Amino acid sequence: MQSTIKNVKKYCNSLTEYSRYTTREVFIGDVPLGSKNPIRIQSMTTTDTMNTIATVEQTIRMVDAGCEYVRITAPSLNEAKNLENIKNELRKRGYKVPLIADIHFTPNAAEMAARIVEKVRVNPGNYVDKKKFDLIEYTDSEYQEEIDRIRERFTPLVKICKEYGTTMRIGTNHGSLSDRIMSRYGDTPLGMVESALEFLRICEDENYHNIVLSMKASNPQVMVQAYRLLVNKMEEEGMSYPLHLGVTEAGGGEDGRIKSALGIGALLEDGLGDTIRVSLTEDPEFEAPVAIALANRYLGREKHKPIKPIDEILVDPFIFNKRKTSEVLSIGGSNVPRVVSDYSNRKIVSQKDLVDIGYTYDEPTDKWNLSDTAADLIYLGKNILPFDCPNGLKAIYDYKIWEELKNSYNSYPIFTTREFLQSGKKSGELNLVKLIINDLSDYLIDKIKNDNSVVIVLETNNLHGMPEQRKAFFDLIINKIETPVIIKRDYPEILFENLQLYSSTDFGTLLIDGFGDGVWISSDNIKITEEKPGTYVKSFIKRTESKEKIINRLLFNILQAARQRISKTEYIACPSCGRTLFDLQETTEMIRKRTEHLKGVKIAIMGCIVNGPGEMADADYGYVGSGVDKITLYREKNIVRRNIPSKNAVDELIEIIKEDGNWVNP
Numbered sequence: 001m002q003s004t005i006k007n008v009k010k011y012c013n014s015l016t017e018y019s020r021y022t023t024r025e026v027f028i029g030d031v032p033l034g035s036k037n038p039i040r041i042q043s044m045t046t047t048d049t050m051n052t053i054a055t056v057e058q059t060i061r062m063v064d065a066g067c068e069y070v071r072i073t074a075p076s077l078n079e080a081k082n083l084e085n086i087k088n089e090l091r092k093r094g095y096k097v098p099l100i101a102d103i104h105f106t107p108n109a110a111e112m113a114a115r116i117v118e119k120v121r122v123n124p125g126n127y128v129d130k131k132k133f134d135l136i137e138y139t140d141s142e143y144q145e146e147i148d149r150i151r152e153r154f155t156p157l158v159k160i161c162k163e164y165g166t167t168m169r170i171g172t173n174h175g176s177l178s179d180r181i182m183s184r185y186g187d188t189p190l191g192m193v194e195s196a197l198e199f200l201r202i203c204e205d206e207n208y209h210n211i212v213l214s215m216k217a218s219n220p221q222v223m224v225q226a227y228r229l230l231v232n233k234m235e236e237e238g239m240s241y242p243l244h245l246g247v248t249e250a251g252g253g254e255d256g257r258i259k260s261a262l263g264i265g266a267l268l269e270d271g272l273g274d275t276i277r278v279s280l281t282e283d284p285e286f287e288a289p290v291a292i293a294l295a296n297r298y299l300g301r302e303k304h305k306p307i308k309p310i311d312e313i314l315v316d317p318f319i320f321n322k323r324k325t326s327e328v329l330s331i332g333g334s335n336v337p338r339v340v341s342d343y344s345n346r347k348i349v350s351q352k353d354l355v356d357i358g359y360t361y362d363e364p365t366d367k368w369n370l371s372d373t374a375a376d377l378i379y380l381g382k383n384i385l386p387f388d389c390p391n392g393l394k395a396i397y398d399y400k401i402w403e404e405l406k407n408s409y410n411s412y413p414i415f416t417t418r419e420f421l422q423s424g425k426k427s428g429e430l431n432l433v434k435l436i437i438n439d440l441s442d443y444l445i446d447k448i449k450n451d452n453s454v455v456i457v458l459e460t461n462n463l464h465g466m467p468e469q470r471k472a473f474f475d476l477i478i479n480k481i482e483t484p485v486i487i488k489r490d491y492p493e494i495l496f497e498n499l500q501l502y503s504s505t506d507f508g509t510l511l512i513d514g515f516g517d518g519v520w521i522s523s524d525n526i527k528i529t530e531e532k533p534g535t536y537v538k539s540f541i542k543r544t545e546s547k548e549k550i551i552n553r554l555l556f557n558i559l560q561a562a563r564q565r566i567s568k569t570e571y572i573a574c575p576s577c578g579r580t581l582f583d584l585q586e587t588t589e590m591i592r593k594r595t596e597h598l599k600g601v602k603i604a605i606m607g608c609i610v611n612g613p614g615e616m617a618d619a620d621y622g623y624v625g626s627g628v629d630k631i632t633l634y635r636e637k638n639i640v641r642r643n644i645p646s647k648n649a650v651d652e653l654i655e656i657i658k659e660d661g662n663w664v665n666p
């Protein structure tokens with residue numbers, strides 16, 4: 001019962017029935033992708049490509065961790081030539097993994113690599129051209145001249161790929177669009193798509209179709225919109241090239257995983273994606289397990305309970321638009337999405353129990369201090385709070401308990417739909433109603449519509465949960481209901497690394513589509529994987545941390561990644577590669593330690609001056625390697641300190657932030 005979505009906004013088979021979007025099958029060596037092939041896992045080396053043995057050994061670790069393709073940077077002809085030695089050494093050691101050359105700027109390196117390895121990746125934003133950040137006004141004929149120039153320089157590579165059976169990825173990067181594209185489309189998803197299509201049309205004219213496409217951005221919202229738009233445009237032009245999914249410069253640790261899951265997961269939910277690369281500022285072998293966990297979640301997904309089809313996409317999937325809601329006691333309206341903390345399984349003994357969700361009690365002054373990640377609502381279920389709920393926090397009780405409360409200051413009920421329809425007593429300010437899509441009867445809709453104290457808590461028990469919840473949002477829009485909605489998901493017993501990825505996908509997809517006035521995770525048991533050598537799994541949580549603390553941090557991080565609620569500094573860090581001029585992981589950690597209290601400031605940490613500045617996306621400040629022990633600092637896209645010694649660079653970065661008035665003391 002697949003729906004026939006109105007073609008104008010179509011970007012997947014169905015918004016409600018899971019199926020992989022069918023693309024053309026493309027072979028990379030002996031490992032095909034696209035069509036009905038499994039979602040392939042890949043990553044990129046970080047070693048110096050001229051160091052054959054180090055690159056071979058890292059490649060082997062990546063393959064052992066689950067990579068099915070390995071990408072290696074080839075910035076110049078020398079590195080491109082050395083791919084042959086790397087390939088031979090790998091084959092000698094029994095590793096047949098297809099190799100991909102990563103090309104920037106230099107056609108001669110690309111043309112050499114295309115004769116050696118199974119695939120080349122070109123970035124249409126910087127193939128042939130060096131970016132000058134010039135906003136030139138192009139007349140139509142000047143624009144055409146530029147395209148003709150690209151055609152002349154790019155066609156030889158296409159011909160070599162055709163001759164050698166080499167595949168090509170046309171990989172657009174939001175941060176490095178050409179001046180030509182920027183001047184006509186800006187750094188928009190449409191600009192990203194057009195950037196790829198310019199190159200793609202040249203390939204099609206040469207009757208060359210061994211192509212994979214990507215639309216990476218460090219902002220998952222932009223990335224998701226660009227991929228959707230790309231599929232929409234391909235449908236219009238009768239193309240069906242496979243998609244390589246990735247969020248670029250995602251950073252490392254928990255943030256990097258959340259950003260990646262949010263962007264990649266949002267597309268996988270709709271059946272898009274043929275290969276995944278998760279980019280983390282960590283050793284590359286740690287990327288594959290994350291990508292595998294994301295892909296494996298969809299094995300068997302087509303067996304989900306049916307969801308009624310959506311025939312028309314009511315929101316523009318290519319532009320962010322927040323669903324209009326009314327405000328109910330600071331929930332909904334123009335408020336940021338609210339965070340609910342679930343304490344229904346934890347007995348609260350003293351004020352200290354709320355430290356985990358951002359509330360610290362100062363006994364001498366009888367005051368509460370709130371952190372930037374203080375939860376907004378606390379669900380207590382049947383547990384009674386043994387002290388007054390702090391201002392800023394709303395206590396939520398099961399209806400039957402709330403009804404009997406002696407002191408209901410700052411306390412509100414949560415109802416099942418039956419209780420809501422039958423109860424006599426209600427709060428005059430805020431009543432939460434728990435429901436799943438099938439509860440939305442005409443009668444209930446009518447009751448909710450006329451009650452401006454209601455906030456819906458939207459749950460799901462469908463395996464295809466996000467699309468079911470999305471459909472519920474569509475139903476609310478159709479019925480012109482502006483009641484705020486808190487999205488709730490239950491993950492009964494789950495490994496933390498899966499919780500992190502699944503919840504980022506489930507909440508993130510709805511948030512970047514403008515849905516959700518609040519977020520709530522409930523889980524009975526979060527398990528932690530033992531970090532053992534050879535497993536390449538990282539947990540990032542301490543065994544001593546409570547479930548409530550872990551979930552609270554996770555929800556704020558998801559809201560930050562979806563750019564819906566900013567509660568801390570944002571780091572845009574390249575994953576590093578053979579071009580990196582300093583230890584990225586160490587440097588990122590050092591910068592983070594000194595700046596992580598700068599709420600809302602975006603800092604990019606990039607390994608090289610060749611690609612770094614172009615790929616810093618919308619960072620406020622850039623810390624870019626420009627030589628051995630040399631750093632160049634940027635304010636947005638402008639250089640403010642050039643080639644300064646790296647030992648002073650963090651201090652100078654802080655000076656610049658202070659000059660701009662963006663510094664606060666920790």
Ligand code: SF4
Binds near residue numbers: 578580
């Ligand atoms: S910005 Fe980082 S990942 Fe990109 S080419 Fe430079 S060092 Fe490599």
